[in-house]
Amino acid sequence: MKFNLARLRPLLTGSVVVTILAVTGLVVRPLEAPAWDWVRARQPALKLDSIQGALGQGLTVGLLGGFRAIVADFFWIQTHSVWEDRDLPATQTFIKLVTAIDPRPLFFWINGSRMIAYDMPNWRIVDSGGYNAVPQAKQRLIDEEQATIALNYLKEAFNYHPDSALLHVEVANIYLNRLKDKTNAAEAYRRAALLPNGPFYAGRIYAELLRKLGRKQEAYDWLKQTYTKLPKSVNRSLGISEFTVDSAMAPVVLERIRELEEELNLAEEKRFVP
Amino acid sequence: MSTAKRSVPFSLSRLGIVAGNTFLEAVRQKLFNFLLLLAVALVASAQLFREFNFGSSELKFIADFGFGAMVFFGSILTIAATAQLFFSEIENRTALTLLAKPIWRTEFIFGKLLGVFAVVGVFCALTTGLLLALIYNRETALIEAHPEAFEAGRLIHYGDLLMMGVLQWLKFGVLAAITLLVASFSNTNLFTVVMGFFMLVICHLQYLARDAYSHVTALPLRLLVQGLGYVFPNFQVFNLADQIGIGQGIDPMVFVRVGGYALTYIAVFGALAVYSFSQREI
Numbered sequence: 001m002k003f004n005l006a007r008l009r010p011l012l013t014g015s016v017v018v019t020i021l022a023v024t025g026l027v028v029r030p031l032e033a034p035a036w037d038w039v040r041a042r043q044p045a046l047k048l049d050s051i052q053g054a055l056g057q058g059l060t061v062g063l064l065g066g067f068r069a070i071v072a073d074f075f076w077i078q079t080h081s082v083w084e085d086r087d088l089p090a091t092q093t094f095i096k097l098v099t100a101i102d103p104r105p106l107f108f109w110i111n112g113s114r115m116i117a118y119d120m121p122n123w124r125i126v127d128s129g130g131y132n133a134v135p136q137a138k139q140r141l142i143d144e145e146q147a148t149i150a151l152n153y154l155k156e157a158f159n160y161h162p163d164s165a166l167l168h169v170e171v172a173n174i175y176l177n178r179l180k181d182k183t184n185a186a187e188a189y190r191r192a193a194l195l196p197n198g199p200f201y202a203g204r205i206y207a208e209l210l211r212k213l214g215r216k217q218e219a220y221d222w223l224k225q226t227y228t229k230l231p232k233s234v235n236r237s238l239g240i241s242e243f244t245v246d247s248a249m250a251p252v253v254l255e256r257i258r259e260l261e262e263e264l265n266l267a268e269e270k271r272f273v274p
Numbered sequence: 275m276s277t278a279k280r281s282v283p284f285s286l287s288r289l290g291i292v293a294g295n296t297f298l299e300a301v302r303q304k305l306f307n308f309l310l311l312l313a314v315a316l317v318a319s320a321q322l323f324r325e326f327n328f329g330s331s332e333l334k335f336i337a338d339f340g341f342g343a344m345v346f347f348g349s350i351l352t353i354a355a356t357a358q359l360f361f362s363e364i365e366n367r368t369a370l371t372l373l374a375k376p377i378w379r380t381e382f383i384f385g386k387l388l389g390v391f392a393v394v395g396v397f398c399a400l401t402t403g404l405l406l407a408l409i410y411n412r413e414t415a416l417i418e419a420h421p422e423a424f425e426a427g428r429l430i431h432y433g434d435l436l437m438m439g440v441l442q443w444l445k446f447g448v449l450a451a452i453t454l455l456v457a458s459f460s461n462t463n464l465f466t467v468v469m470g471f472f473m474l475v476i477c478h479l480q481y482l483a484r485d486a487y488s489h490v491t492a493l494p495l496r497l498l499v500q501g502l503g504y505v506f507p508n509f510q511v512f513n514l515a516d517q518i519g520i521g522q523g524i525d526p527m528v529f530v531r532v533g534g535y536a537l538t539y540i541a542v543f544g545a546l547a548v549y550s551f552s553q554r555e556i
Contacts, residue, residue, distance in 0.1 A: 013459070013553050017546050018505055024542045025504025028535050035531040036481070036511050043516050067342025069335055070323055104516075107328045 072102035083115055086123045091115060092149075099157070109157040110170050117150035117174045147178040168192035169202055182209050193226075200230070200248045207256065220260040224272050227253045282376040289381040289388070296389020299362070300355050301396070310397055313347040317404050321412065333413055333430055340405035341515040344442055348397055352446040353470035356390045356453040361463040369556055383548045387447075387454055387540070394446040402439030406432060431523040438515050441529065444536035445512040449474060451543030458550040477509040507539045 079094035095112035102108070121142045128134045134142075154171050161167055172188030175181045186209035193203035203226045210219035230248040231240045254274060261271050300306050320339040363369040363386075373382065409430055417424045453470040460466045480503055487499035511532055514524050 009553060010459070013550055017455070017550065020542065020546060021505040022501055023504075024538065025507075028538050029504075031531045031535045031538070032508060032511060035528045035535065036508060038525060038528045039511055039513060043513065067339065067346055069338045070342070073328055076328055105328060 068102045072098050072108065075101060076108060083119070088120055088123055091120070103157070103160040106161060106164060106166055109154065109161070110166060113150040113154050113170055113174070116153060117147050117178050121146045121178070143178050147174050150174055163195060163197070165192040165195040165198035165202065168195070169199065172202070172205070182213055186210055186213065204249070204253065204256070211260065216260055216264055220257065220264060223253055223257045223260065227257060227274065284378055285381065288377055289385045292382055292385020293388035293392065296359055296386050297392045300359055300389060300393040303355070303358070305354055305358070306351065306393060309347045309351045310400065313343050313397070313401050314404060316343040317401050318408065321408060332416070333409055336409055336412060337405065337430070337435065338515065340401065340408070341438060341442070344398065344401045348394060348442060348446050349449065349474055351397060352390065352394050352449045353453050353467055353474070355393055356450045357457055357463050357466040357470060359390060360386055360454060360457040361466070364556065373556065379552050380548045383454060383458070383551055384544055387451055387544050387547070390450045391447045394450065395443055398439050398443040398446070402435065406435050409435070434523045437524050437529045441512050441514060441532055441536070444533060444540070445509060448507055448536050448539045448543065451540045451547065455543050455547040455550060458547045459554065474509070477506050480506045481508055481510055507535070511535065
């Protein structure tokens, strides 16, 4: 049998093409690498650890681009529609779909977690016969199950919004209101308060929870430390508005410091001097 | 062809004529007009859709939406137009007539590439221009309504919008060159279009393979995937639109690097399309 060399030509052409492209990839790497690091550092969706999540995000970011905002918005409207119908599986699916398409808006994560943690337990209890028919232990179990789903959902949100104080507050609220877990709630409020964009109330609630947990000295130390940093008067040049001063509630914090000093029976000379 | 190469030197003017004809042919096509109209209508309607926005600021939403329309329809236009313009020459046998004349295949391929590049350039210029006007108009209205929110000046860096328009154009240029490379050895228009979209997806996801296999202990597998990572260009590097309207905007050095990256790939894919086409019997 005679070997026909011409048959190898497509293979040869393909090999040449692939080799040249690989060499080009190597040559342009000094151009690409710094630019890619810059892009990636600013888009958490592109640095996911989970391949499955990254695959989805890679596609939606790449192919839909900014279009994903409107696609996610339309799915959010759909989420509301099934939420009004109290359709639990559909609502849960749409909540996850919306954040899979566009994980950037905090609005989706926060409201989605609220639906899961606060509304869905109610639907499940009503579907099982209502609050009078379902035993307390079972109701508690349902609350815990839904709260766990919501907390896992919010845990995913931290991949995209690692510095969001509002997400920590949401986690804290679920621990406090659904699981009645003051210890974990306090820790989440503390994390929220320590972030640069943390709301002032997170720090106050943290201290209050420490107080309720019997950790009064910790609460006292925290409030003293907090009080010194709170804005007490309007200063436009520093960006401190009337609203900021009102939100900081420095007099209330001082009042709580005094209450704790009473409860801790602190001697006059050891008391906090503002 | 080899006779033509020997008899006439390479000519930029012949290349320009092919590019000009490709451009004219493309703008006469219904596909171009339809996609352009659709993209322009969508960008313009961003103002209406802003009512549906739940997440980001209004101006950022309009910018995102506009660039979303540009990326989506621009990708379709680039792949479909490149494949159609190339195969119309093959199927109508005009390529035979053309290449029988003293014209280089390089002039033919790069003429086609430049023609498509010009078409997507018009597309990007129109959609970016419209988006700029829309955002400027809306921001001006917002400044008048809420001057206290704009004490530090305008929020949108309009230079960033222009840079994004240019980068999208360059990305479409790379995509057109890739599609032309596929067309140079493919037998059908449909195969080229399908492969073009596959390549688009692969180029958007190649960074994942690089990440996933960077820690693999088996050296041959790691080298294979790293090699594949080098073969396909990384299209995610063009996604700078997320920075519009927030933070410090786009770093000009990043723009220059990504621009250089795109131009290199356009040249290389174009040259490879010429090489592959030169092996082809028409």
